[in-house]
Amino acid sequence: EAGVTQSPTHLIKTRGQQATLRCSPISGHTSVYWYQQALGLGLQFLLWYDEGEERNRGNFPPRFSGRQFPNYSSELNVNALELEDSALYLCASSPDRVYVGAGELFFGEGSRLTVL
Amino acid sequence: DAKTTQPNSMESNEEEPVHLPCNHSTISGTDYIHWYRQLPSQGPEYVIHGLTSNVNNRMASLAIAEDRKSSTLILHRATLRDAAVYYCILLIQGAQKLVFGQGTRLTINP
Numbered sequence: 001e002a003g004v005t006q007s008p009t010h011l012i013k014t015r016g017q018q019a020t021l022r023c024s025p026i027s028g029h030t031s032v033y034w035y036q037q038a039l040g041l042g043l044q045f046l047l048w049y050d051e052g053e054e055r056n057r058g059n060f061p062p063r064f065s066g067r068q069f070p071n072y073s074s075e076l077n078v079n080a081l082e083l084e085d086s087a088l089y090l091c092a093s094s095p096d097r098v099y100v101g102a103g104e105l106f107f108g109e110g111s112r113l114t115v116l
Numbered sequence: 117d118a119k120t121t122q123p124n125s126m127e128s129n130e131e132e133p134v135h136l137p138c139n140h141s142t143i144s145g146t147d148y149i150h151w152y153r154q155l156p157s158q159g160p161e162y163v164i165h166g167l168t169s170n171v172n173n174r175m176a177s178l179a180i181a182e183d184r185k186s187s188t189l190i191l192h193r194a195t196l197r198d199a200a201v202y203y204c205i206l207l208i209q210g211a212q213k214l215v216f217g218q219g220t221r222l223t224i225n226p
Contacts, residue, residue: 004159035216042203043160043216090159105152107159 002026004108006091012114013081021076021111025093032074033094033105034066038087046089049074081115088112120204120217127223128194136189136220138204143184148207151178151189153200154219160203163189199224 005024013019025032034046045058049068057064063079072093078085089112092105121139128134140149150165164171164178166187171178177190191198201219 042218045216092159104162104165105150105160107152107161109157109159 004091004093004106006089006108006111008111009109010112010114012116014116015081015083017081017115019078019081019085019113019115021078021089021091021113023074023076023091023093023108025072025074025091026095026106029093029095029106030072031094032068032072033092034074034076035090035092036060036087037090037110038084043090047076078113083115086113086115120206122202122204122217122220124218125221125223127225129225130196131193134191134194134198134222134224136191136202136204136222137186138188138217139186140204140206141185143206144208145184149178149180149184149187150205150207151176152203152205153198154203155197155200163202165207194222194224196224196226198222 004026007022011019023032031050033048035043036046037043046060046064047066048056052068066074066076068074076089088110090107090110092107094105148165148167151163152160153163154160164173164176166178166180168180170180179188179190189202199222201221203219204217
């Protein structure tokens, strides 16, 4: 069974540009979570999508946005890129709302975004 | 928000037990305690989780204090492959948030 896949693996942008990162959850998983991991820091919760809806977001500005498609894949968009947006962006999926059943999150390998 | 506190780093020797502590003094009754680990250049992977009782699985054991204000992840016999950053996480059901701690970087000496 394929795991969570993310693309692109690496992305280089310049300040002010927009970046789009993509995530395909494990087949059958309906929830997708996005995290930011800046160099030397822990994982910061960004967004949670479930059944196509944004269910919760972390303490990030509105230029971080995303969506979940009918096939449960997800896209993270970062507008007006700033240097401090350089980070590893991790996507995770779970078979249902993890808060209900305390289930397991399955993480992808991440997309490394570099802003010059 | 409830949060977790972990030591920045720990070191242990191969084939010895490792006890990784986590403090979560503001945890509420419905918050689950999860542990994940992140190997170099990889995404985090699930290790174990629990609510009130101690838990065991093939990877590790989780010991939860009676007042639930702290927990300890136990690796019974560490191997070099266990070298990773270990994250203690609270699943806060009420706020539907996942709160990661700073993580503990575990070094295993051969």
